[in-house]
Amino acid sequence: MDFDLSEEQRLLKDSVDGLLADSYDFDQRKKYAKENGGWSKTVWNKLAEQGLLGLPFSEADGGFGAGAVETALVMESLGKALVLEPYLATVVLGGGFLRHGGSAEQKAAHIPSIIDGSKTLAFAQLEKNSRYDLADVTTTAKKKGSGWVIDGEKFVVLHGETADTLIVSARTKGNRRDHSGIGVFLVPANAKGVTVKGYPTQDGMRAADIRFEGVEVGADAVIGDPENGLPLIERVVDEARIAMCAEAVGAMDESLKSTVEYLKTRKQFGVAIGQFQTLQHRAADMFVALEQARSMSIFATMASDFEDAKERSKAVAAAKVQIGKSLKFVGQQAIQLHGGVGMTMELKIGHYFKRLTMIESTFGDTDYHLRRVSEAGNLV
Secondary structure, eight states: OOOSOOHHHHHHHHHHHHHHHHHOOHHHHHHHHTSGGGSOHHHHHHHHHTTGGGTTSOGGGTSOOOOHHHHHHHHHHHHHHTOOSSHIIIIIIIHHHHHHHOOHHHHHHHHHHHHTTSOOEEEEOOOTTTTTOTTOOOOEEEEETTEEEEEEEEEEEETTTTOSEEEEEEESSSOTTOSSSEEEEEEETTSTTEEEEEEEOTTSOEEEEEEEEEEEEOGGGBOSOTTOOHHHHHHHHHHHHHHHHHHHHHHHHHHHHHHHHHHHHOEETTEEGGGSHHHHHHHHHHHHHHHHHHHHHHHHHHHTTOSOHHHHHHHHHHHHHHHHHHHHHHHHHHHHHHGGGGGSTTSHHHHHHHHHHHHHHTTSOHHHHHHHHHHHOOOO
C-alpha cells in the first residue's frame, strides 16, 4: 500500500504550512486569543481564500471534493501552529453533518457560507451527565404543527459562543440512552429562546454552555431522519476524532522539535544539556511515541472510508487509544525536559501540552476508547 503523498497533497500541505508560518507565530496566537470570540477573523478569511474551508465539500456543493487524507493534512498543520480558529467545529463537525445528512436545500443554504468564511457552525451535543455516550440525550424536540420545539441544555459546545448556526442533538421519542428516537436539528444561534454563555477553556480555545427554552424551528431544520439520527452523529463524531488525531500528531511533532532545540541550546556545567546521554534517550523515546501516534492516525484516516460502521469505529477507537498514550508521554516529557520554564505561560511548550490534554478527553478519553476496542475484539 502506498503511503506517500501525491503531488497535489504535498502542495496542499506546503501551502497550509506556509500560510500559518506567515500568520501564526506564538506571539500572534496570543493576540488572536484576545480578539472577540477568541480567534482571528482575518486568519479565518485567509483560510477561506486559500480554499481550505471548502476542502471536504463536493464540487457540486461548491467545494473541492477532497477526502479524509487532505483534511488530516490540514488538521496536522493546524495542530503544529496551535490554531484557535473553528475549523474542527465548522468544517469537520458542522460540515460533516451537512455532507452526510443534509438535504439539497440545507446544503445550498449553509455550505456556500461556510466555504466563503461568512458562517461558522458548532455541534451542541454534550449534556450534564452524558459524558461520552452519544446516545445519552435528554434535550427534547417535540412536534408542533409541521415544525419542532426544542428544550434542554448543552455544555462545552466548542466555539458555540461565536457560531451562527448550531447543530443540536435532541430526543424526539423514547427514553434517555435509547439509541432510537434521536434527531439532529439546525438551529440559528440567534433564535428566540437560545441563551449562550461563553467562556475560555484550558487550552486557550472558547466554548459555551447553551440553553434552549421553547425554541421553535421549522420542518426544514431536521437533518436526516428525526427518529434515527444516531448513526449520522456517530459517523460525524468519528470523523472529528480522526481529525483530532491528526491535530495531535502535529502538536506532538512541534513539541518534540521545540524540546530538541531546547536541549541543544540550554547549557549546564558548561555544555549543552543535550549532550547528556540520558536526555538523548528520553528524546528518542518521544520520537518513538510520536511515530506510533502518526501510524495510528494514518490508520484511522484510512478507516474513515470504511462502509462498515463497526469496523470504522473500532479502528478510530484504537487510534484514539494510541494517540492518548503518545500525547501524554510526549507532552509530559516535553515539559520535564524544559524544566521549570516549561510550566510558564510565556513559553509555548506548556500550551501544546494543554491542547494535547484537551484532545485526549474530547469525544472519549483513552480509557473510554480502550474499553470500546476491548469490547469490539481484535483489530485484525
